[in-house]
Amino acid sequence: MTPSIVAAIATANRIELPTQATEAIASALGATAARFAPGAESHPFEREPSDFDAALAEGAKR
Amino acid sequence: MSDPTQLSLTALAQAIAKCKISSVEAVQACLDRIAEWQPKLNCFIRVEPEAAFKSAKAVDQALAKRRKLGPLAGVPLAHKDMYYRFGKVATCGSAIRRDWVADTTATALERLGAAGAVNLGTLNMAEFAFGPSGHNWHFGHCRNPWDPSRVTGGSSSGSGSAVAARLAFGALGSDTGGSIRMPAHFCGLAGIKPTTTRVSRAGAMPLSFTLDTVGTLTRTVEDSALMLRIVAGADSADPTASTRRVPDYLAECRKPAKGLRLAIPRKFFFDDLDPAVAKVMDAALAEFKRLGVKLVEVETPDMERVNAAAMLVINAEAATYHRNWMAKTPQLYSDQVRARLQTGMAVTAVQYLDAMRWRGQALREFLALFAKADAVLAPVYVKPTPTIAETDVGGSPNATAIIAAFTRLCRPINYLGLPALSVPGGFAHDMPIGFQLIGRPFDESTLFRLGAAYQRATDWHTRAPKAN
DSSP, X not given: OOHHHHHHHHXXXXXXXXXXXXXXXXXXXXXXXXXXXXXXXXXOTTOOTTHHHXXXXXXXXX | OOOGGGSOXXXXXXXXXXXXXXXXXXXXXXXXXXXXXXXXXXXXXEEOHHHHHHHHHHHHHHHHTTOOOOTTTTOEEEEETTBOOTTSBOOTTSSTTTTOBOSSOOHHHHHHHHTTOEEEEEXXXXXXXXXXXXXXXTTOOOOBTTBTTBOOOSSSHHHHHHHHTTSSSEEEEEOSSSTTHHHHHHHTOEEEEOOTTSBOOTTBOOSOTTTOOEEEEESSHHHHHHHHHHHBXXXXXXXTSOOSOOOOHHHHHTSOOTTOEEEEEHHHHTTTOOHHHXXXXXXXXXXXXXXXXXXXXXXXXXXHHHHHHHHHHHHHHHHHHHHHHHHHOGGGSOHHHHHHHHHHHTOOHHHHHHHHHTHHHHHHHHHGGGGTOSEEEEESOSSOOOBTTTTOOTTSTTHHHHHHHHHTTTHHHHHHTOOEEXXXXXXXXXXXXXXXXXXXXXXXXXXXXXXXXXXHHOOGGGOOOOOO
């Protein structure tokens, strides 16, 4: 994530952002995304968001 | 009865049902306390004495005629100002909705009303429930009754402050990243964040459609059990609400804790604990051991990663809800909320969807802990209660770190969709300290069983702040 991408997204959403804010957002979001950073092994290719509902139902069974 | 406000919700409901006290007397006692405390705490946004007395009189008259009423008949409650009530303003703690009138009533409010509860008014909250400390730059910061210079925690700040000060017997809150558990912790209350979808969200202001949960703050675990039983369950107005049977949580509270197993995840959850907070945690664990609960040390999966995924989801979904207002009236947001929504705008579709599709796997990894235990015990917040002044950082660069510190131990549980119950566990530096019990999906029963057994053996929940 770079400040220019943040600025482009803001423009697309009709949001006014000062340059300083684009830099701060790019930095904060970059740090968060890096901590999440899915790897191929731990994040199987086949998973979809609906997989969570199945996991929740499985977890409810004792 | 000398002072009905000192009763628990459950005890008051029984006293009213047995005509030992009238609902009108209970409402009057609450209003007297509100008049005394509200100027110090700023926990109410709107007080509605006329409507409260009208409801209370109707309950008293029905009881005089020996009519059978609901389990909350005549009990005065108040709720976070984000639950819509038809024809009434629901500010959501914001300038944008300062005069917005709801055109529907939240299912949770309808169910509490059907159970006979009396509504005292609406409670302060973080702007659009997007703040963990209890600050509100539109309606004024909410203050902690144990020390008004200190935070209440948020976003259900008024719910925590009002119930702890004995101004109402219980309150609805909402929890997207700790917004029930933190005010419960900081104010010395029981707070239940149920499993995702356990309670209908119809008519509740949304923040994150994936992570939002409706729950309660009360003085005792039993009170939370009673309220959750009433508001939980399927709802045609919210197709996402679970259709699973709702157990009799109050009956679960009466079961002993002996033989249950508690997992202790030292890594991550117990990192960097203030010594006084650590002492409270140690004492709570020792108490559970005395109750016959087996303590099991466990290792969790990478919770920092879970937290980061949760941040991506909440920021993106909140920005989605607020996109139009952010484009048209950005000046009406506080600096802090506007800055957080701007960050959410910049989350890419790929980042968001990756965070969403990892959720099932993250949950499965965490659920592995339950092979060894029935519930997990963890702190809610690692430091002593901060002051309002030292955490009043607005939208400054410090805000990100301060918000992350507040929510660090709570937000992962929202991402995992699990139930968690915050329970008062003692005091550090004269302020209440809680711990959270985290359970399997839809197993709020075990949390209530553990929490109620702990409260039968301790008296932290009976201590009340003094007015001075």
